[in-house]
Amino acid sequence: MEIAVGDDSPSEDEFRFHTVGEQLKAARERLSLSLADLAARTRVPMRHLESIEKSDFSALPGSTYTLGFARSYARAVDMDAIKVSADLRSELAQSGHEGYQAPLQNYEPTDPARVPSRTLAWTAAAIGVLVVAGYFVWRSMMLDAAVDITMPSTPIDKAAPAKAVTAVPSGEVATSGAVVLTATDTVWVKVYDADNKRLFEKEMQSGDSYTVPQDANKPMIVTGRPEVLNVTVGGKAVPALGPPDKTVADLEISAKALLSRQPAGTTTP
Structure with a gap:
């Protein structure tokens, strides 16, 4: 069995x-x-x-x-x-x-099959662009506020040495002429008139120049590195706009105003 x-x-x-x-x-x-x-x-x-x-x-x-x-x-x-x-x-x-x-x-972060979708990747990229754009807007607003702060120094370009600026003795120049700003290093510059109309705004590189319109209504400047701007009136150099690495703001840069300024170091804008 x-x-x-x-x-x-x-x-x-x-x-x-x-x-x-x-x-x-x-x-x-x-x-x-x-x-x-x-x-x-x-x-x-x-x-x-x-x-x-x-x-x-x-x-x-x-x-x-x-x-x-x-x-x-x-x-x-x-x-x-x-x-x-x-x-x-x-x-x-x-x-x-x-x-x-x-x-x-x-879905949780510990899920092993988690792979970002293409939409998620593009969304992250867009957020990154917005963050960068927001930073530059903030930076521009801070500079417009003309806060007197020490700007980060930038190494001087040895290939383009700064031109010597000499004060012009009183009485040897006229009170008019073209005002020209020439950068000897990287510097952010904003020029505007008495009506707050923006005439010029740019991060100038070494060798860049800007001629202030002679008919501008009381043109003024904001910059964080006045020492790297060579300023001429009618082709003749005038004193620096301010002490090194100090923000200057609401400084008039008409020919008459520049020629009446004292040499750099006697006053602080």
Whole structure:
């Protein structure tokens, strides 16, 4: 008489599940693993694993992430990850969820399949551009406020040595003539008139020049490095606009005003 040996393994019918989630759950339970154990192995949030088991795809962050989570789940319970992924893709398509995309805020930083989308990358780039633009606007506003601060020094370009500026003795020049500003190093300059009309604003480089319109209504200047600006009136040099690395603001630079100034160092604008 043949005695049947007891077998605790489940029958074939018991492994015929309707969804991929049910198959994964059965495999997990065979290994006596809890969802917390599986989350620790896969680094997939436990709520996402539970949603996969229940086929609650609307609670998951999109089909791409769902398939990635399912493959991680399958590998953790010794199932064929490729087959699980293919079966789940078919299940998603049949249930109408293949193309859905849930809000990404449901997704956590520790999710292993997290890959920034192209939209997210472009959004980050746009934010970066806005931050840079905001910085330059702030910098311009601070300079316009004419706060007397020490400007960061810039190495002098040895290839373009500064021209010597000598004061013109009183009585030897006329009270009119073209006012020309020439930069000997990098310097930000803003010129405006008595009506606050902007006549010129630029970060001048060594060798750049600007001629102040002779018909301008009381032209004035703001700059942070007056010592690197050579100023001439009618082709003749006049004293520096101010002491080194000190911001000057609301300083009139008409020919008459410049010729009546004292040599640099006797007054502080």
